[in-house]
Amino acid sequence: MAGRVRALYTSPMITEIGHFALILAFGVAIVQTFVPLIGAYKRWPAWMAVAEPAAGAQFALTALAFGALMYAFVVSDFSLSLVVANSHSAKPMLYKISGTWGNHEGSMLLWVLIVTLFGAMAAWFGGNLPPTLRARVLSVQSAIAIAFFAFIIFTSNPFTRLATPPFDGQDLNPLLQDPGLAFHPPFLYLGYVGLSMAFSFAVAALIEGRVDAAWGRWVRPWTLAAWVFLTIGIALGSWWAYYELGWGGFWFWDPVENASFMPWLLAAALLHSAIVVEKRESLKSWTILLAILAFGFSLIGTFIVRSGLLTSVHAFANDPERGVFILIILGFFMGGALILFTLRAGVMEAKGVFGVVSRESALLVNNLLLAVACFVVFVGTMWPLVAEMFFDRKLSVGPPFFNAAFTPFMILLGLFMPIGSVMPWKRASLWKAVYPLRYVFVLAIAVGGLTFAIQTGRSMIGPVGLFLGAWIIMGVIVELVQRTGRGPDRLGRLMRLPRADWGKATAHAGLGVTMAGIAGLTAWTQDDIRVAQINQSWDVGHYTLTLNNVEEIRGPNYLSTMGSLTLAQDGKFVANLSPEKRFYPVAQMPTTEAGIDYNLIRDVYVVIGDQQNNGGWTIRTYIKPLTNWIWIGSALMALGGLLSLTDRRFRVAAGARKTPQPVPAE
Amino acid sequence: MKRLALVLMLLATPLMAVQPDEVLDDPALEERARDLSKGLRCLVCRNESIDESDASLARDLRILLRERLVAGDSDAQAVDFIVARYGEFVLLNPDMRGANWLLWGAGPLMLLLAGGIGFGYARSRSKATSPTEDPLSVEEQARLDDILGR
Numbered sequence: 059m060a061g062r063v064r065a066l067y068t069s070p071m072i073t074e075i076g077h078f079a080l081i082l083a084f085g086v087a088i089v090q091t092f093v094p095l096i097g098a099y100k101r102w103p104a105w106m107a108v109a110e111p112a113a114g115a116q117f118a119l120t121a122l123a124f125g126a127l128m129y130a131f132v133v134s135d136f137s138l139s140l141v142v143a144n145s146h147s148a149k150p151m152l153y154k155i156s157g158t159w160g161n162h163e164g165s166m167l168l169w170v171l172i173v174t175l176f177g178a179m180a181a182w183f184g185g186n187l188p189p190t191l192r193a194r195v196l197s198v199q200s201a202i203a204i205a206f207f208a209f210i211i212f213t214s215n216p217f218t219r220l221a222t223p224p225f226d227g228q229d230l231n232p233l234l235q236d237p238g239l240a241f242h243p244p245f246l247y248l249g250y251v252g253l254s255m256a257f258s259f260a261v262a263a264l265i266e267g268r269v270d271a272a273w274g275r276w277v278r279p280w281t282l283a284a285w286v287f288l289t290i291g292i293a294l295g296s297w298w299a300y301y302e303l304g305w306g307g308f309w310f311w312d313p314v315e316n317a318s319f320m321p322w323l324l325a326a327a328l329l330h331s332a333i334v335v336e337k338r339e340s341l342k343s344w345t346i347l348l349a350i351l352a353f354g355f356s357l358i359g360t361f362i363v364r365s366g367l368l369t370s371v372h373a374f375a376n377d378p379e380r381g382v383f384i385l386i387i388l389g390f391f392m393g394g395a396l397i398l399f400t401l402r403a404g405v406m407e408a409k410g411v412f413g414v415v416s417r418e419s420a421l422l423v424n425n426l427l428l429a430v431a432c433f434v435v436f437v438g439t440m441w442p443l444v445a446e447m448f449f450d451r452k453l454s455v456g457p458p459f460f461n462a463a464f465t466p467f468m469i470l471l472g473l474f475m476p477i478g479s480v481m482p483w484k485r486a487s488l489w490k491a492v493y494p495l496r497y498v499f500v501l502a503i504a505v506g507g508l509t510f511a512i513q514t515g516r517s518m519i520g521p522v523g524l525f526l527g528a529w530i531i532m533g534v535i536v537e538l539v540q541r542t543g544r545g546p547d548r549l550g551r552l553m554r555l556p557r558a559d560w561g562k563a564t565a566h567a568g569l570g571v572t573m574a575g576i577a578g579l580t581a582w583t584q585d586d587i588r589v590a591q592i593n594q595s596w597d598v599g600h601y602t603l604t605l606n607n608v609e610e611i612r613g614p615n616y617l618s619t620m621g622s623l624t625l626a627q628d629g630k631f632v633a634n635l636s637p638e639k640r641f642y643p644v645a646q647m648p649t650t651e652a653g654i655d656y657n658l659i660r661d662v663y664v665v666i667g668d669q670q671n672n673g674g675w676t677i678r679t680y681i682k683p684l685t686n687w688i689w690i691g692s693a694l695m696a697l698g699g700l701l702s703l704t705d706r707r708f709r710v711a712a713g714a715r716k717t718p719q720p721v722p723a724e
Numbered sequence: 725m726k727r728l729a730l731v732l733m734l735l736a737t738p739l740m741a742v743q744p745d746e747v748l749d750d751p752a753l754e755e756r757a758r759d760l761s762k763g764l765r766c767l768v769c770r771n772e773s774i775d776e777s778d779a780s781l782a783r784d785l786r787i788l789l790r791e792r793l794v795a796g797d798s799d800a801q802a803v804d805f806i807v808a809r810y811g812e813f814v815l816l817n818p819d820m821r822g823a824n825w826l827l828w829g830a831g832p833l834m835l836l837l838a839g840g841i842g843f844g845y846a847r848s849r850s851k852a853t854s855p856t857e858d859p860l861s862v863e864e865q866a867r868l869d870d871i872l873g874r
Binding site: 412413418423426430438448449453462463485667678 | 741743744762763772811812813815816818822823827828842845850852
């Protein structure tokens with residue numbers, strides 16, 4: 059109690075310091091945008107040099123503001139209207155902390171914090187960039203920060219006070235009180251905002267009038283980092299939906315999910331096309347365009363979540379005014395960048411010469427498929443709006459459309475990937491490149507055929523998915539073996555392959571694993587719905603479930619109806635399952651907590667429902683094959699990105715700064 | 725207080741998706757109903773099919789759909805019956821009539837267009853002659869000398 063009283067005395071002061079720091083950071087951002095830009099134009103080193111300390115200061119001030127807001131959530135300072143609306147004193151500490159970004163205002167502050175973090179990182183690790191380019195990159199990055207500082211301060215201030223603080227808060231949406239979702243937004247924002255760095259590099263290069271191999275090398279680590287974060291963020295969100303929403307779906311093609319998926323697709327395209335710029339000085343204008351568009355889609359994502367324009371399960375459902383503000387930001391940055399892009403088309407002339415069959419062309423195909431897939435998602439997401447505005451039709455575009463229109467591109471991508479990744483640079487013979495893959499192709503077809511023979515039913519989803527998974531994973535192995543060449547010490551050479559090669563192999567294999575997982579889950583899920591009495595047993599697939607009892611339990615800030623079930627196979631005990639139905643009294647909201655027995659082959663997923671008039675309970679049971687492959691594959695993709703990020707060629711440049719300086723003798 | 729909360733809990737618990745009492749006795753018919761209801765939107769929900777939704781309207785639609793199937797409707801007839809009453813908005817899988825061909829055609833058309841441009845680009849790169857060596861500027865030459873310790 060004493061601690062809480064003390065906290066309430068110190069908290070107002072900290073809050074005001076945070077608020078002040080936020081406004082100060084806004085000021086620093088304005089300076090950082092204009093001074094280095096003018097400096098770079100006039101070649102005034104002193105003006106350009108302002109960018110570096112300014113980027114550090116901007117980040118420190120924003121971190122202070124964010125820290126102050128987090129502190130207010132931790133000590134439950136109910137003089138802040140944001141804390142009242144999104145927290146409660148009885149809430150577990152983890153969710154008090156995650157409550158900081160579990161709302162519109164706080165999440166925008168986190169957004170801009172990450173913008174400034176990336177700016178500061180570029181200032182600290184960008185020692186190898188030419189001074190004018192560095193000044194321009196930091197200036198553009200800071201311009202993005204200005205827009206969002208203004209947005210926060212003028213439309214969504216998290217530090218708004220209440221004259222008479224209430225005794226307690228209204229609690230965070232119980233669905234968000236979950237470890238998976240606590241960390242989902244920060245990763246997603248790190249990804250979204252990481253793409254701002256690619257954008258800043260693209261715009262700075264256009265202003266500079268110079269896009270070359272070095273630019274490709276500089277922009278790639280940022281894109282890679284953003285893509286890794288997006289991968290983790292999306293996978294966490296999907297995993298959360300799987301176990302929390304109560305029917306085991308992992309992807310709903312909801313506008314907000316699409317909003318995070320579109321930048322992911324474009325970032326994946328961008329990090330491949332940047333390789334072509336880096337190694338072959340080709341595809342330059344396309345790469346620049348991708349860098350601009352990828353960040354544009356991040357902004358659209360932010361806009362969709364906050365405007366309430368498209369209906370979605372996840373939207374913050376805020377007033378349209380905020381949506382309009384973000385739309386103006388989007389229009390300004392996209393319009394400006396695209397105009398600059400057309401004006402400077404001349405500087406992006408390709409230099410490399412390559413044949414139609416070559417690694418360059420293969421990466422071009424990768425980009426085509428990813429970009430068109432992204433376009434399909436975009437059209438599907440926006441179509442209800444377009445149809446209503448222009449054709450006066452009120453319609454829905456749901457999962458059946460996306461499954462039908464999007465999946466073919468992923469199948470093509472999966473088919474093509476192993477071939478593209480063994481293709482040599484410059485000029486290649488298609489037959490020579492494909493030849494080493496002949497055995498694994500036959501083997502993969504066999505896997506698909508075997509799957510078709512074993513499964514009941516005629517669906518092609520499962521066989522095609524497993525074929526693609528096997529084809530991609532075995533293709534990766536063939537490629538690695540090829541890279542070791544001939545002669546002795548092949549294992550040693552395998553281990554000494556550059557990290558980028560290992561990263562590529564891991565990420566590609568990850569995609570294969572995920573594809574197989576999605577296919578397995580989609581094709582072979584079994585379900586069962588019934589009213590079960592206590593001590594009743596029933597069979598689902600090869601399993602037998604028994605409902606042992608149902609208890610009422612009290613959690614820290616909820617009440618729970620918890621079922622206790624035994625899962626058995628052929629009379630042998632497999633696992634205990636405890637599905638729950640929770641009720642959060644403060645928010646007046648129920649949630650379901652599924653009881654899940656995980657393993658690599660399948661998940662058994664049990665949900666408990668209402669008690670029926672005859673005393674039995676509604677129990678839903680699902681057998682979901684290969685589900686965990688989806689997330690294992692995502693983890694592999696992220697790991698592959700990280701491996702690639704630690705490749706020597708990115709560090710050489712960064713480390714160049716640390717070359718020993720002559721040390722004065724002591 | 726606890727009792728009050730329990731009462732509230734009973735009042736507020738959602739109906740969970742498909743209820744046991746809705747399930748049809750004929751498994752083949754039930755499977756058709758489940759498949760069809762995955763493509764029908766719960767009108768009061770944000771983006772859920774009636775198969776997944778907890779809302780009571782979704783339950784009504786599920787029951788209505790099953791009634792039509794039991795009455796002997798084909799899949800198309802049953803769906804048309806619901807579309808006639810609730811409008812096109814209820815379809816999660818938009819049809820291809822009218823302007824919707826743009827929606828369905830967007831992907832393939834874009835692939836053709838982009839593929840054409842991409843192929844043209846690759847052709848032009850393969851025919852391009854190697855560019856004349858870009859001579860280093862004085863500045864670059866100085867930096868190179870600096871690096872090489874000349």
